[in-house]
Amino acid sequence: MTPYRKRSLAFGLLYASEGAPIGFIWWAMPTQLRLAGVEPSVIAVIVGLLVVPWIFKFLWAPLIDYAQSRFGGFQFWVILAQIFMGLTLLPLVHLDLQEQFQLVVVCLFAHAFFAATQDVAIDGWLVKVTPVHERGKITGWMQAGMLIGRWLFGAGLLLVSDQIDFHVTIYALVAWIWFMLLVVVVTLYFPRGFEYLRGEANFGVIGRNLKRALTSSVTWLGIAIALTAGAGFEAVGAIAGPFFVDRGYSGPLVGYYYTAAVPAMMLGAVLGGYLADRVGHRITVMVAVVAIFAIISSVSAAAMLDLAEAFVVTPMVVLYAGIGLLTVSSYALFMDLTNPKIAGTQFSTYMGATNGCESWAAIAIGGLLTFLPYSQAFFFIALASLVSLFFLIKVKGRFEDSGPKHFKRPVPPA
Template sequence: MKQTHTRLFFGLYFFEGAPIGLIWWAFPTLMASQGVGVATITTFTAAAALPWTFKFLLGPLVDRYLRDVRGHARALAALQAGLLLALLTLLQADLAHPSFFWLLLLISGFAAAQDVVIDAWAIATVGEDERGAVNGAMQAGMLTGRWIFGAGLLIALAHISWHFALIAFCGLLIASILFLLVRFGRDRTQIGEASHLGGLSAFGFVKDPRFLILLPIAVLSGFVFEAFGAVAGPFLIANGFNPGEVGLTLSGTLLTMLFGALVGGKVADAKGARFVFLRAGLGLAVLVSLIGLAHGLAGGFILAALVCLTYFGIGVFTAASYSFYMAQAKGAMEATKFTFLMAMTNLCESLSAFTVGMIAANSSHSYRLALPATAAIGIVGLLVLGRGFRSKI
């Protein structure tokens, strides 16, 4: 069963990662290569993160109505069908037209809604002894999709158009929809704990002091790397890389982040998710600050190596932190609680993108000030994790 969970959630997260690659890696890098300013790019990426911030509103619906495997599978198939239609519409869009932005926002929304259902499925079926490993597999699946339709697309643009990549993704989506309906569409196995709460009452858990202390951790700790993630492509362009070289560098980050996610999941199972979460975050704060200070000073190889090492740390951090949040959400209203925490991490992503863009655009030192400053904000969240939250999970 463990191997089944690992393969299943790897595949499901692949279909989350592919839209992320397009929206957060491919298009921002292309925009930067065409002279678009960092403030405009970060506004674009921050806005695209908004559906992920508000996805927690779907949590009560999942907790109340999706009580068996069949329900989760059919909901995912419906969301993937919506994503498929949005991608087909995007093929006809003019990149310079405002409708292009709204289509990307819609695509981001379908990806975020998938995330709610997938995470609820995982929380209800994955045992504590495999939670870290499955989270590592989830991140590996997400990164694979992100690379193919992000960094991989940037490398391949010399030979194919992005339209071809979208058509290929549409074909994969059709295969996934058929798999979900055939393999799980009639499986009535009950999972999770039933909930009859609706409206604001579904969020009553936010009054719990133990839960409230998780909020600054979720909103702030990711600042140690999210700001850099929002500007990785533009940062490399500003340091003399061309789009193809950015694609190659981001390909390296895929491998290191994937390896980091698998290592982080295993170590989190062995040492405790909180233990790994905290230490990975502190290490990332140091690495991101070094990258910022190296702006305009370090050679291409040194920068690429630092970026790849940073993404290894991001992989460890992500697997451990998600395992930590899953443990805190276990029990009644688990989909709502976990989705709420994940929404706070997505709010962190949006806030950090706005913050780094604002600082970089209004400072003569640009990234040298912006990246260390945002990493310092993340340390505040880690201090709450280290001193204010004493769980051994």
């Protein structure tokens, strides 16, 4: 197996371990809560709050950048995080989702902290070992892996929600996360394809590079892009389950919708990765932003005009192809803007900003839904995402000087 294929497989499987709890928290749980009678505005706020650890993961990312060379590389942090990801989910076996809801949220929040730490370690490791020309393609395979995990414990759970006990699902989710630890162990025993230059790992070097990044306009433009580009799809995705429930769908029917969405997003991610590497990461992000706005606008119009259900469901599925395209191209762009010496910290800052977008968009649409119907709320939140085009245009003239050229590094041996 070539080093590229090994990297694609390993990071794809690791993202599958990330995707499983995301599928449960973002797809299955909101649908089940709505079926239990919880208001959509409340559900949106809860989802928004659970994203908080991902938003602020940059605060402890410098520790991971510093300590990774002293504790076996980024792999050590991935192993540690995944162990605690499982341990924080196990108490849910003994809790009732409705009657002990506050304790459930506490456990999920603790899980989110360790999942965010895992995210920092995996992304920092990825930036260190992946050549520039592979970034779009490997990100595509990572998103494919994430979607497999998300489908199994999101859409898959909804499809069998009438037959399988909730507690069995938690055990399966923990087993899935811990099984993926084998992937990290294999890379430790067979490291070819995962080599990287560790460099000097001390706070002085990290501090100087952080100062350099903080004074670069491109860093702030990247953060602005991350905070705005995904607003439309993040908001619609957070409330899609309740949206369909209010249109008369049962839990299994919502599961079928998410089942159709998974291959759509996977196709968008894999093809989008190849497209982004060919035509440019920035241009692909701009195309994806406009496409997603157009798709959400069509859903909004169909719902407002009370058209046949096919005119609502079809673009909602196609939306996930656009999400796949935007996700892989934007992640590749953020990798271009990342200094490998502070890979965990800087890339995690961009990723934290995308999670910030997810949080504010979910909370915002929850607020809009208190006085607007779904159709209008969808349109206005999608309109907000177009602000990112301004930042994407602004970054063009500074990209070569402050982006990849500024942070150029040797490509690891194949």
